Amino acid sequence: MTSPSGAPGPGGPDPRRPSLAWLLLPGLGLLVLAAISVSLGAGDFSFSGLLAGTASESWTLLVASRVPRTLALLLAGMSLAVAGLIMQMLVRNRYVEPSTAGTTESATLGILCLMLLAPDTPVIGKMLAATAFAMAGTLLFLGILRRVPLRSPFLVPLIGLVLGGVVHAVTTFFAYRHDMLQSLYAWTTGDFSGVLRGRYELLWIGFGLACAAYLAADRYTVAGMGQQFTTNLGLNHRRLTLMGLLIVSAIASVVVVTAGNIPFLGLIVPNAVSLVLGDNMRRSVPWVALLGGSFVLACDVLGRLVHPPYEIPIGTVVGIVGSALFLLLILRRKGANA
Template sequence: MPKCTTRSITGAEVSQPHLFSQHKIWTKPFIVAVFVVSVLGIVSLFTGVYDIHGQEDGWNMFFITRVPRTAALMLTGAAMSMSGLVTQLITQNRMVEPTTTGTIEWAGLGLVFVYLIFPAPPLMLRMTGAILFSFIGTMIFFFFLRKVKLRSSLIVPVIGMMLGAVISAISTFIGLVFQMTQSIETWFVGSFAPVQIGRYEYLWLIVIVNIFIFIYADRLTLAGLGEDVATSLGVNYNKIVLLGTGLISVAVGIVAAVIGNLPFLGLIVPNIVSMYRGDDLKSNLPWVCVLGMGAITLCDLLSRTIIMPFEVPVSLILGTVGAVIFIVILLKQRKRR
């Protein structure tokens, strides 16, 4: 398909890369990627301070902590990477993801309000609050982009991070006033250390979210071409954007409630995949999920071993690496323009 240029919701002209479908998923490179991620998963199962071989209850601890942690890594990596990919398609901007649109900060604000109303809320209630506020915050961000015409698409993530900073400040203020600082700090430091059996099972809902995204992948891809093009091709643009926003909010809300804040993962992986494979969501989704799993598992392995026997929050490593890659992508975009 020839290269096409459309007007994004930011008001700036965005040049869309080649849109093409690669119907074959199980290609040799993809099989290699799955194999590498599987190896990382096995390494994760046997990495940790607790000696599962030398202790009597070693294998019990293996299934109580190691297996849930590895499963949570895989599901979270798929969720955040997939959310970033869908967000980039809807906004027609490669620089956005839940971290740079304020979605994750809105999820944190939802958790704060849940803790404010219910002193000891169950995980299901925390997750519901995070999902609702994620949806509200994402829709506010989209509404803002529709109303304000920006000359450069590079300004969009900056605006999103500014809005996120405001929401984060509000969450911190509420936490200080109502003495909820500890709960907020736990959320800001995204870590898989507390994950164990009975505390991660809601992450399996991410599989359902991925299935819905795969079903509506073609429509979401058309929505990524802009409202005029999507409407001319028979797609209800507003409806599909609302659906995509809802799916993103569910995934981000679940991760925020169970794990915490995981920055930049949804920015790095989709950009790398789109750079080599174009913008077809259906063919890119398996790649994005697998590479997202591998990236977060690798970061978690570093977090567990870099100062062993202590553990660095995985969000610290993701934030450091992601910020560097984000700056590199910004510079490349500016140079191209």
């Protein structure tokens, strides 16, 4: 149940648990999409050749490219969906996620600053710099929210989009001045076409942080009920908020460093899951992760099937599909509150 402001609420009827068959359905769909993702590509590949043991090139292609790309898609989708759920619980608004709060744009600015000041920094250093900038941008977003009267839940993502636009404009200005617009485009448009073995392993960090969020799911469920309620239960709301924002910032940074920006994912998937499972994070996190991975895989497969052997970047596909679902979500919420 949500409050009139769009925030997760502590009350309301407990939603009915789905049957076991319904819970297994997303898992089966994920396996099917993973198999399709592995089989697609410009190179010659067939499962029959692998089973016969006569196609050594197919094994090399599978291990070096197809499996790493599919794993990268799964890890990015799962971790970003969980990051969106955490941010929605902490901000207490259903329309917030890293790409609507200035977090992703701030991470991109951090990468650009490091590329200008210390271009030889290894990838892990870029990730740490992007995390620091993403954390600062998210805290700035929260600071603005505290000073703006919010008469509508839709003002929250609007403020985040405006802040993200300002940060992106600053980033574009400096990238243009230093002839780095092409690199900036690569960071702001999600694309997994260049993912190979040895170039996606940072995403396991994001997956580990998503697992850490699951271990603390009960605490974040309480934090989503407000500072006073959390304090009355003996929990440190400020510490929970900072730790949650650090997890969100690190996940967003890892994905941006590895593959670029994937918008709206952390907004659509948690809202879809909450319609069935409610606001209990302990129950929701596994299914948010499962559907997040499936959604990213489905969009990637769609982008590769539109005009083969060329492909549409997944950031573009997710942006189109996600924005349409976002509009449907807003219209549905407005209709429910009418």
